[in-house]
Amino acid sequence: MRPINVGLLGVGTVGRGTWDLLSRNAGEIRRRAGRAIRVTHVAARSAERARELVGARARVCAHPREVTRAADVDIVVELIGGTDAARELVLDAIAHGKHVVTANKALLALYGNEIFAAAQKRGVMVAFEASVGGGIPIVKALREGLAANRIEWIAGIINGTSNYTLTEMRERGVSFEEALAEAQRLGYAEADPRMDIEGVDAAQKLTILAALAFGIPMQFRRVYSEGIAKLTREDIAYAEELGYRIKLLGITRRAPRGIELRVHPALVPARRLIASVEGVMNAVLVKGDAVGPTLFYGAGAGGQPTASAVVADLLDVTRLITADPEHRVPHLAVQPEHLARTPILPIGEVETSYYLRMRVLDRPGVLADIARILAARRISIGAMVQKEPGAGEKQVDIVMLTHRAREKDVAAAIAAIERLATVVGRVRRIRVEELL
Ligand code: HSE
Numbered sequence: 473m474r475p476i477n478v479g480l481l482g483v484g485t486v487g488r489g490t491w492d493l494l495s496r497n498a499g500e501i502r503r504r505a506g507r508a509i510r511v512t513h514v515a516a517r518s519a520e521r522a523r524e525l526v527g528a529r530a531r532v533c534a535h536p537r538e539v540t541r542a543a544d545v546d547i548v549v550e551l552i553g554g555t556d557a558a559r560e561l562v563l564d565a566i567a568h569g570k571h572v573v574t575a576n577k578a579l580l581a582l583y584g585n586e587i588f589a590a591a592q593k594r595g596v597m598v599a600f601e602a603s604v605g606g607g608i609p610i611v612k613a614l615r616e617g618l619a620a621n622r623i624e625w626i627a628g629i630i631n632g633t634s635n636y637t638l639t640e641m642r643e644r645g646v647s648f649e650e651a652l653a654e655a656q657r658l659g660y661a662e663a664d665p666r667m668d669i670e671g672v673d674a675a676q677k678l679t680i681l682a683a684l685a686f687g688i689p690m691q692f693r694r695v696y697s698e699g700i701a702k703l704t705r706e707d708i709a710y711a712e713e714l715g716y717r718i719k720l721l722g723i724t725r726r727a728p729r730g731i732e733l734r735v736h737p738a739l740v741p742a743r744r745l746i747a748s749v750e751g752v753m754n755a756v757l758v759k760g761d762a763v764g765p766t767l768f769y770g771a772g773a774g775g776q777p778t779a780s781a782v783v784a785d786l787l788d789v790t791r792l793i794t795a796d797p798e799h800r801v802p803h804l805a806v807q808p809e810h811l812a813r814t815p816i817l818p819i820g821e822v823e824t825s826y827y828l829r830m831r832v833l834d835r836p837g838v839l840a841d842i843a844r845i846l847a848a849r850r851i852s853i854g855a856m857v858q859k860e861p862g863a864g865e866k867q868v869d870i871v872m873l874t875h876r877a878r879e880k881d882v883a884a885a886i887a888a889i890e891r892l893a894t895v896v897g898r899v900r901r902i903r904v905e906e907l908l
Pocket of ligand 1: 630
Protein backbone atom coordinates (compact mmCIF):
# COMPACT_ATOMS: atom_id res chain seq x y z
CA MET A 473 0.00 0.00 0.00
CA ARG A 474 1.18 3.53 -0.66
CA PRO A 475 2.59 5.41 2.37
CA ILE A 476 0.40 7.78 4.36
CA ASN A 477 1.56 11.38 3.97
CA VAL A 478 1.54 13.63 7.01
CA GLY A 479 1.65 17.42 7.13
CA LEU A 480 3.21 18.67 10.35
CA LEU A 481 2.28 22.07 11.77
CA GLY A 482 4.72 23.15 14.49
CA VAL A 483 8.23 22.01 15.37
CA GLY A 484 8.26 22.79 19.09
CA THR A 485 8.94 20.13 21.72
CA VAL A 486 6.09 17.85 20.61
CA GLY A 487 6.61 18.48 16.89
CA ARG A 488 10.25 17.50 17.17
CA GLY A 489 9.35 14.51 19.34
CA THR A 490 6.84 13.36 16.70
CA TRP A 491 9.34 13.70 13.86
CA ASP A 492 11.99 11.76 15.85
CA LEU A 493 9.61 9.02 16.92
CA LEU A 494 8.25 8.49 13.40
CA SER A 495 11.83 8.18 12.11
CA ARG A 496 13.19 6.07 14.98
CA ASN A 497 10.34 3.54 15.05
CA ALA A 498 9.48 3.66 11.34
CA GLY A 499 9.87 -0.12 10.94
CA GLU A 500 7.71 -0.98 13.92
CA ILE A 501 5.09 1.57 12.86
CA ARG A 502 4.96 0.12 9.34
CA ARG A 503 4.48 -3.38 10.80
CA ARG A 504 1.55 -2.14 12.85
CA ALA A 505 -0.12 0.13 10.28
CA GLY A 506 0.50 -2.11 7.28
CA ARG A 507 2.01 0.85 5.43
CA ALA A 508 4.60 3.56 6.02
CA ILE A 509 3.64 6.82 7.73
CA ARG A 510 5.93 9.67 6.73
CA VAL A 511 6.03 13.43 7.17
CA THR A 512 6.06 15.02 3.73
CA HIS A 513 5.21 18.66 4.53
CA VAL A 514 6.15 20.89 7.48
CA ALA A 515 5.27 24.44 8.45
CA ALA A 516 6.39 26.29 11.54
CA ARG A 517 6.71 29.82 12.84
CA SER A 518 10.44 29.54 12.15
CA ALA A 519 11.08 27.97 8.73
CA GLU A 520 14.73 27.84 9.66
CA ARG A 521 14.05 25.62 12.69
CA ALA A 522 11.83 23.42 10.55
CA ARG A 523 14.58 23.08 7.95
CA GLU A 524 17.14 22.24 10.63
CA LEU A 525 14.90 19.43 11.83
CA VAL A 526 13.81 17.82 8.57
CA GLY A 527 16.64 18.68 6.19
CA ALA A 528 15.71 17.53 2.69
CA ARG A 529 13.44 14.73 3.91
CA ALA A 530 10.25 16.83 3.86
CA ARG A 531 9.07 20.00 2.17
CA VAL A 532 9.23 23.07 4.41
CA CYS A 533 6.28 25.30 3.49
CA ALA A 534 6.31 29.06 3.95
CA HIS A 535 2.64 29.14 4.97
CA PRO A 536 0.72 26.56 7.03
CA ARG A 537 -2.11 26.68 4.49
CA GLU A 538 0.22 25.07 1.96
CA VAL A 539 0.21 22.10 4.34
CA THR A 540 -3.53 22.05 5.09
CA ARG A 541 -4.27 22.25 1.35
CA ALA A 542 -1.52 20.09 -0.17
CA ALA A 543 -3.19 17.59 -2.49
CA ASP A 544 -0.92 14.74 -1.41
CA VAL A 545 -1.24 15.23 2.39
CA ASP A 546 -3.58 12.70 4.05
CA ILE A 547 -3.33 13.73 7.70
CA VAL A 548 -2.52 17.14 9.19
CA VAL A 549 -0.90 17.12 12.64
CA GLU A 550 -1.59 20.35 14.50
CA LEU A 551 1.07 21.02 17.14
CA ILE A 552 1.22 24.82 17.14
CA GLY A 553 -0.96 25.31 20.24
CA GLY A 554 -3.07 28.37 21.01
CA THR A 555 -6.59 28.72 19.74
CA ASP A 556 -6.97 31.34 17.01
CA ALA A 557 -4.57 30.23 14.27
CA ALA A 558 -4.97 26.58 15.31
CA ARG A 559 -8.76 26.73 14.92
CA GLU A 560 -8.53 28.28 11.46
CA LEU A 561 -5.94 25.79 10.29
CA VAL A 562 -7.75 22.73 11.66
CA LEU A 563 -11.00 23.88 10.04
CA ASP A 564 -9.13 24.59 6.80
CA ALA A 565 -7.58 21.11 6.84
CA ILE A 566 -11.00 19.55 7.43
CA ALA A 567 -12.55 21.63 4.64
CA HIS A 568 -9.87 20.27 2.32
CA GLY A 569 -10.70 16.70 3.28
CA LYS A 570 -7.71 16.06 5.55
CA HIS A 571 -7.86 14.00 8.69
CA VAL A 572 -6.47 15.83 11.71
CA VAL A 573 -4.40 14.81 14.72
CA THR A 574 -4.04 17.43 17.44
CA ALA A 575 -2.56 17.73 20.92
CA ASN A 576 -4.37 20.99 21.52
CA LYS A 577 -6.53 20.76 24.67
CA ALA A 578 -7.45 24.47 24.68
CA LEU A 579 -8.62 24.28 21.07
CA LEU A 580 -10.83 21.25 21.73
CA ALA A 581 -12.20 22.47 25.05
CA LEU A 582 -13.29 25.74 23.42
CA TYR A 583 -14.05 24.80 19.81
CA GLY A 584 -14.29 21.00 19.87
CA ASN A 585 -18.04 21.00 19.15
CA GLU A 586 -17.58 23.13 16.03
CA ILE A 587 -14.54 21.14 14.87
CA PHE A 588 -16.19 17.73 15.33
CA ALA A 589 -19.34 18.89 13.55
CA ALA A 590 -17.25 20.11 10.59
CA ALA A 591 -15.29 16.84 10.54
CA GLN A 592 -18.48 14.79 10.71
CA LYS A 593 -19.93 16.68 7.77
CA ARG A 594 -16.78 16.24 5.70
CA GLY A 595 -16.37 12.57 6.70
CA VAL A 596 -12.90 12.99 8.23
CA MET A 597 -11.41 12.01 11.59
CA VAL A 598 -10.06 14.33 14.28
CA ALA A 599 -7.89 12.41 16.75
CA PHE A 600 -6.73 13.97 20.02
CA GLU A 601 -5.11 11.38 22.31
CA ALA A 602 -2.25 13.78 23.14
CA SER A 603 -4.58 16.51 24.39
CA VAL A 604 -5.06 14.92 27.84
CA GLY A 605 -2.44 13.27 30.03
CA GLY A 606 0.44 13.41 27.49
CA GLY A 607 1.42 9.82 26.75
CA ILE A 608 -1.31 8.14 28.83
CA PRO A 609 -3.78 6.49 26.42
CA ILE A 610 -6.80 7.76 28.36
CA VAL A 611 -8.83 8.94 25.36
CA LYS A 612 -8.63 5.50 23.78
CA ALA A 613 -9.39 3.85 27.13
CA LEU A 614 -12.56 5.90 27.61
CA ARG A 615 -13.71 5.71 24.03
CA GLU A 616 -12.92 2.06 23.37
CA GLY A 617 -11.49 0.02 26.24
CA LEU A 618 -14.22 1.03 28.69
CA ALA A 619 -16.97 1.35 26.09
CA ALA A 620 -19.16 -1.30 27.77
CA ASN A 621 -19.38 0.68 31.01
CA ARG A 622 -21.62 3.37 32.33
CA ILE A 623 -18.91 5.68 33.66
CA GLU A 624 -19.69 6.83 37.22
CA TRP A 625 -16.88 9.28 37.81
CA ILE A 626 -13.36 10.33 36.86
CA ALA A 627 -10.78 11.94 39.13
CA GLY A 628 -7.49 12.96 37.58
CA ILE A 629 -4.17 14.52 38.40
CA ILE A 630 -3.94 16.15 35.00
CA ASN A 631 -1.62 19.08 35.54
CA GLY A 632 2.01 18.11 36.11
CA THR A 633 3.12 21.60 37.14
CA SER A 634 0.64 21.80 40.02
CA ASN A 635 1.39 18.26 41.11
CA TYR A 636 5.12 18.97 41.09
CA THR A 637 4.56 22.14 43.11
CA LEU A 638 2.44 20.34 45.73
CA THR A 639 4.92 17.45 45.94
CA GLU A 640 7.84 19.81 46.55
CA MET A 641 5.89 21.75 49.19
CA ARG A 642 5.05 18.53 51.05
CA GLU A 643 8.31 16.63 50.67
CA ARG A 644 10.83 19.44 50.96
CA GLY A 645 8.77 22.05 52.80
CA VAL A 646 9.55 24.69 50.17
CA SER A 647 7.18 27.60 49.58
CA PHE A 648 4.65 27.69 46.77
CA GLU A 649 6.71 30.30 44.86
CA GLU A 650 9.96 28.32 45.07
CA ALA A 651 8.30 25.09 43.97
CA LEU A 652 6.59 26.75 40.99
CA ALA A 653 9.83 28.40 39.86
CA GLU A 654 11.46 24.95 39.76
CA ALA A 655 8.55 23.48 37.76
CA GLN A 656 8.98 26.29 35.23
CA ARG A 657 12.70 25.65 35.03
CA LEU A 658 11.96 21.99 34.21
CA GLY A 659 9.87 23.15 31.25
CA TYR A 660 6.54 21.65 32.28
CA ALA A 661 4.64 24.86 32.95
CA GLU A 662 2.51 26.54 30.28
CA ALA A 663 3.91 29.73 28.72
CA ASP A 664 1.77 31.55 31.27
CA PRO A 665 2.08 29.40 34.44
CA ARG A 666 -1.15 30.88 35.81
CA MET A 667 -2.87 28.48 33.40
CA ASP A 668 -1.39 25.64 35.44
CA ILE A 669 -1.73 26.92 38.98
CA GLU A 670 -5.18 28.46 38.53
CA GLY A 671 -6.54 25.19 37.21
CA VAL A 672 -7.29 26.37 33.64
CA ASP A 673 -5.10 23.74 31.96
CA ALA A 674 -6.70 21.02 34.08
CA ALA A 675 -10.18 22.41 33.33
CA GLN A 676 -9.52 22.15 29.59
CA LYS A 677 -8.45 18.53 29.95
CA LEU A 678 -11.38 17.74 32.25
CA THR A 679 -13.77 19.17 29.66
CA ILE A 680 -12.47 16.60 27.17
CA LEU A 681 -12.57 13.71 29.65
CA ALA A 682 -16.15 14.50 30.70
CA ALA A 683 -17.32 14.73 27.09
CA LEU A 684 -15.85 11.28 26.38
CA ALA A 685 -17.05 9.70 29.62
CA PHE A 686 -20.63 10.92 29.49
CA GLY A 687 -21.18 11.51 25.77
CA ILE A 688 -21.87 15.22 26.27
CA PRO A 689 -20.67 18.25 24.27
CA MET A 690 -17.52 20.12 25.34
CA GLN A 691 -18.57 22.62 28.01
CA PHE A 692 -15.40 24.34 29.17
CA ARG A 693 -17.20 27.43 30.41
CA ARG A 694 -19.23 25.37 32.86
CA VAL A 695 -16.18 23.92 34.65
CA TYR A 696 -15.79 25.23 38.19
CA SER A 697 -12.10 25.78 38.79
CA GLU A 698 -9.97 26.74 41.72
CA GLY A 699 -6.18 26.57 41.69
CA ILE A 700 -3.48 25.81 44.22
CA ALA A 701 -2.10 29.29 44.90
CA LYS A 702 -3.87 29.67 48.24
CA LEU A 703 -2.67 26.37 49.73
CA THR A 704 -0.31 26.70 52.64
CA ARG A 705 2.33 24.42 54.11
CA GLU A 706 0.15 24.26 57.27
CA ASP A 707 -2.78 22.76 55.34
CA ILE A 708 -0.50 20.26 53.66
CA ALA A 709 0.94 19.25 57.06
CA TYR A 710 -2.49 19.03 58.78
CA ALA A 711 -3.82 16.93 55.91
CA GLU A 712 -0.90 14.57 56.36
CA GLU A 713 -1.57 14.25 60.10
CA LEU A 714 -5.14 13.27 59.27
CA GLY A 715 -3.97 10.62 56.77
CA TYR A 716 -4.53 12.60 53.55
CA ARG A 717 -2.51 14.19 50.74
CA ILE A 718 -3.56 17.35 48.93
CA LYS A 719 -3.78 17.02 45.14
CA LEU A 720 -5.14 19.28 42.42
CA LEU A 721 -7.89 17.07 41.00
CA GLY A 722 -10.09 17.33 37.96
CA ILE A 723 -13.34 15.62 38.91
CA THR A 724 -16.37 14.78 36.82
CA ARG A 725 -19.20 12.71 38.26
CA ARG A 726 -22.63 11.56 37.24
CA ALA A 727 -24.80 12.83 40.12
CA PRO A 728 -28.58 12.32 40.41
CA ARG A 729 -29.44 15.80 39.12
CA GLY A 730 -26.62 16.45 36.68
CA ILE A 731 -22.93 16.15 35.95
CA GLU A 732 -20.29 17.59 38.25
CA LEU A 733 -17.42 19.28 36.44
CA ARG A 734 -14.86 20.74 38.83
CA VAL A 735 -11.12 21.35 39.28
CA HIS A 736 -9.81 22.18 42.74
CA PRO A 737 -7.34 21.06 45.39
CA ALA A 738 -8.67 18.11 47.36
CA LEU A 739 -7.64 15.96 50.29
CA VAL A 740 -7.26 12.37 49.08
CA PRO A 741 -6.74 9.45 51.51
CA ALA A 742 -2.98 8.76 51.55
CA ARG A 743 -3.65 5.03 51.15
CA ARG A 744 -5.25 5.45 47.70
CA LEU A 745 -2.85 4.64 44.87
CA ILE A 746 -3.50 8.00 43.20
CA ALA A 747 -2.27 9.81 46.33
CA SER A 748 1.23 8.45 45.58
CA VAL A 749 1.38 10.09 42.16
CA GLU A 750 4.14 12.63 42.70
CA GLY A 751 6.13 15.22 40.79
CA VAL A 752 5.16 15.97 37.21
CA MET A 753 3.45 12.61 36.68
CA ASN A 754 -0.25 12.43 35.76
CA ALA A 755 -2.86 9.82 36.66
CA VAL A 756 -6.52 9.38 35.82
CA LEU A 757 -8.80 7.24 37.96
CA VAL A 758 -11.95 6.10 36.15
CA LYS A 759 -14.83 4.32 37.86
CA GLY A 760 -17.00 2.25 35.53
CA ASP A 761 -20.06 0.34 36.70
CA ALA A 762 -18.80 -3.00 35.39
CA VAL A 763 -15.02 -2.71 35.64
CA GLY A 764 -14.90 -0.82 38.95
CA PRO A 765 -11.99 1.59 39.50
CA THR A 766 -9.20 1.67 36.89
CA LEU A 767 -6.08 3.83 37.17
CA PHE A 768 -4.05 5.17 34.25
CA TYR A 769 -0.63 6.59 35.09
CA GLY A 770 2.21 8.13 33.11
CA ALA A 771 4.04 11.22 31.91
CA GLY A 772 1.56 13.99 31.28
CA ALA A 773 3.83 16.15 29.15
CA GLY A 774 7.22 16.20 27.42
CA GLY A 775 8.30 15.70 23.81
CA GLN A 776 8.55 11.91 23.60
CA PRO A 777 5.57 10.96 25.84
CA THR A 778 3.28 13.36 23.99
CA ALA A 779 4.65 12.22 20.63
CA SER A 780 3.80 8.66 21.69
CA ALA A 781 0.13 9.71 21.76
CA VAL A 782 0.35 11.70 18.51
CA VAL A 783 1.90 8.77 16.63
CA ALA A 784 -0.63 6.33 18.11
CA ASP A 785 -3.33 8.58 16.65
CA LEU A 786 -1.56 8.59 13.29
CA LEU A 787 -1.64 4.79 13.36
CA ASP A 788 -5.32 4.75 14.30
CA VAL A 789 -6.28 7.18 11.55
CA THR A 790 -4.17 5.23 9.05
CA ARG A 791 -5.94 1.96 9.93
CA LEU A 792 -9.39 3.54 9.62
CA ILE A 793 -8.72 5.77 6.63
CA THR A 794 -10.44 3.42 4.20
CA ALA A 795 -13.34 2.60 6.57
CA ASP A 796 -16.69 4.09 5.77
CA PRO A 797 -17.15 7.14 8.11
CA GLU A 798 -20.21 5.58 9.80
CA HIS A 799 -18.08 2.69 11.00
CA ARG A 800 -15.27 4.70 12.58
CA VAL A 801 -15.03 5.36 16.32
CA PRO A 802 -17.16 8.48 17.02
CA HIS A 803 -15.21 11.55 18.17
CA LEU A 804 -16.89 11.71 21.57
CA ALA A 805 -17.43 7.98 22.07
CA VAL A 806 -21.17 8.06 21.27
CA GLN A 807 -22.80 8.61 17.90
CA PRO A 808 -23.19 12.39 17.41
CA GLU A 809 -27.00 12.22 17.30
CA HIS A 810 -26.90 10.59 20.75
CA LEU A 811 -24.91 13.28 22.55
CA ALA A 812 -26.71 13.94 25.85
CA ARG A 813 -27.95 17.29 27.12
CA THR A 814 -27.49 16.34 30.77
CA PRO A 815 -27.13 19.57 32.79
CA ILE A 816 -23.84 20.49 34.45
CA LEU A 817 -24.40 21.03 38.18
CA PRO A 818 -23.50 24.45 39.58
CA ILE A 819 -20.81 24.11 42.26
CA GLY A 820 -23.30 25.08 45.01
CA GLU A 821 -25.23 21.86 44.34
CA VAL A 822 -22.20 19.58 44.53
CA GLU A 823 -22.02 17.25 47.52
CA THR A 824 -18.72 16.20 49.01
CA SER A 825 -16.82 16.25 52.31
CA TYR A 826 -14.80 19.17 53.60
CA TYR A 827 -11.65 20.03 55.51
CA LEU A 828 -12.19 23.22 57.53
CA ARG A 829 -9.40 25.00 59.37
CA MET A 830 -10.06 27.98 61.59
CA ARG A 831 -8.11 30.01 64.10
CA VAL A 832 -10.11 30.69 67.27
CA LEU A 833 -9.68 32.30 70.67
CA ASP A 834 -8.96 29.62 73.27
CA ARG A 835 -12.13 30.22 75.35
CA PRO A 836 -14.99 28.08 76.67
CA GLY A 837 -17.99 27.78 74.33
CA VAL A 838 -16.17 28.56 71.08
CA LEU A 839 -16.40 25.01 69.81
CA ALA A 840 -20.05 24.76 70.86
CA ASP A 841 -20.90 27.87 68.79
CA ILE A 842 -19.17 26.42 65.73
CA ALA A 843 -20.83 23.01 66.17
CA ARG A 844 -24.23 24.71 66.45
CA ILE A 845 -23.74 26.61 63.18
CA LEU A 846 -22.76 23.40 61.37
CA ALA A 847 -25.61 21.38 62.90
CA ALA A 848 -28.17 24.04 61.86
CA ARG A 849 -27.19 23.32 58.24
CA ARG A 850 -27.11 19.56 58.77
CA ILE A 851 -23.34 19.41 58.37
CA SER A 852 -21.94 16.58 60.44
CA ILE A 853 -18.37 16.53 61.78
CA GLY A 854 -16.44 13.34 61.02
CA ALA A 855 -13.10 14.13 62.74
CA MET A 856 -11.60 17.05 64.57
CA VAL A 857 -8.16 18.10 65.80
CA GLN A 858 -7.49 20.99 68.13
CA LYS A 859 -3.89 22.05 68.44
CA GLU A 860 -2.34 22.94 71.80
CA PRO A 861 -1.78 26.72 71.96
CA GLY A 862 1.90 27.68 71.87
CA ALA A 863 3.42 29.12 75.10
CA GLY A 864 1.74 32.46 75.87
CA GLU A 865 -0.60 32.14 72.83
CA LYS A 866 -4.32 32.78 73.15
CA GLN A 867 -5.35 31.48 69.75
CA VAL A 868 -5.52 27.90 68.52
CA ASP A 869 -6.09 26.13 65.20
CA ILE A 870 -9.10 23.84 64.92
CA VAL A 871 -9.17 21.44 61.98
CA MET A 872 -12.36 19.54 61.11
CA LEU A 873 -13.34 16.96 58.53
CA THR A 874 -17.05 16.93 57.73
CA HIS A 875 -19.21 14.14 56.37
CA ARG A 876 -20.77 14.71 52.96
CA ALA A 877 -22.60 18.02 52.72
CA ARG A 878 -23.91 20.34 50.03
CA GLU A 879 -21.41 23.01 48.94
CA LYS A 880 -23.83 25.90 49.35
CA ASP A 881 -24.69 24.83 52.93
CA VAL A 882 -21.00 24.65 53.76
CA ALA A 883 -20.41 28.09 52.25
CA ALA A 884 -23.26 29.53 54.37
CA ALA A 885 -21.90 27.85 57.51
CA ILE A 886 -18.42 29.23 56.85
CA ALA A 887 -19.80 32.75 56.46
CA ALA A 888 -21.64 32.39 59.81
CA ILE A 889 -18.53 30.99 61.55
CA GLU A 890 -16.43 33.86 60.23
CA ARG A 891 -18.91 36.29 61.81
CA LEU A 892 -18.27 34.87 65.32
CA ALA A 893 -16.24 37.30 67.43
CA THR A 894 -14.16 34.37 68.70
CA VAL A 895 -13.02 33.29 65.23
CA VAL A 896 -9.93 35.05 63.89
CA GLY A 897 -9.61 35.68 60.13
CA ARG A 898 -10.99 33.44 57.40
CA VAL A 899 -11.94 29.78 57.56
CA ARG A 900 -9.83 27.64 55.19
CA ARG A 901 -11.97 25.21 53.22
CA ILE A 902 -10.62 22.36 51.09
CA ARG A 903 -12.82 19.62 49.64
CA VAL A 904 -12.17 16.00 50.60
CA GLU A 905 -12.56 13.20 48.04
CA GLU A 906 -12.63 9.65 49.34
CA LEU A 907 -12.60 8.27 45.76
CA LEU A 908 -14.57 5.15 46.55
N1 HSE B 1 1.42 22.52 31.60
C1 HSE B 1 0.93 21.19 31.46
C2 HSE B 1 1.20 20.45 32.77
C3 HSE B 1 1.61 20.51 30.30
O1 HSE B 1 1.89 21.00 33.65
O2 HSE B 1 0.72 19.35 32.94
C4 HSE B 1 0.82 19.39 29.70
O3 HSE B 1 -0.42 19.78 29.20
